[in-house]
């Protein structure tokens with residue numbers, strides 16, 4: 001397989017992925033949805049390793065569980081949280097060794113004590129790492145995030161620590177769950193779908209959106225390189241000429 005040419009000087013700094021297609025992959029292989037998610041969890045390693053090895057990528061944000069995903073069956077929701085804990089258990093030492101900092105973003109207070117314990121452990125262990133940020137969106141919705149940022153800003157105004165005139169775009173971005181990723185450069189969605197699905201609505205303002213036809217459990221490093229090559233082939237003008 002030939003790897004696409006990538007210009008290491010023009011890598012996207014902040015990359016985000018909607019990991020889609022686990023269910024369709026399961027159906028295609030005649031296995032249950034849980035097996036699809038299990039296979040999907042393995043692809044996470046390929047994405048993290050590929051970003052880390054390229055060198056210049058500052059952050060990778062993964063959409064692991066949305067505020068809307070609670071509508072799935074209880075069994076499927078439990079599977080997703082079990083997989084998250086398993087992923088942390090298996091991968092965290094390697095992630096730490098690779099100098100990657102892990103953060104979770106979303107309405108984390110609503111998660112189970114077990115999930116929170118694993119999440120807090122991984123964030124605490126890796127908090128001083130500097131090579132790359134791995135941001136996992138859990139019980140995340142972009143509208144919820146914007147609402148939460150607005151509430152935090154309003155509370156500061158009420159307390160007298162922030163003036164209304166000082167609320168500008170930079171101030172708003174500082175109140176998002178993970179201010180470090182407030183400008184996403186490249187957003188990949190697997191399975192060929194073209195929806196944003198309530199993901200990073202503020203942060204995607206100037207992102208290049210690259211849909212990939214591959215189902216998430218089949219995602220490998222090669223697919224990240226293809227998406228970056230597509231990103232580099234586009235001309236980004238940020239509203240200018």
Ligand code: FPP
Pocket residue numbers: 019020021022023024025037038040041044062063064065069080083084087136216
């Ligand atoms: C979308 O596929 C995928 C999800 C809702 C969950 C993504 C979760 C993982 C990849 C596993 C655990 C994550 C981590 C970070 C370890 P879908 O079920 O919507 O697929 P479909 O549209 O084909 O049904």
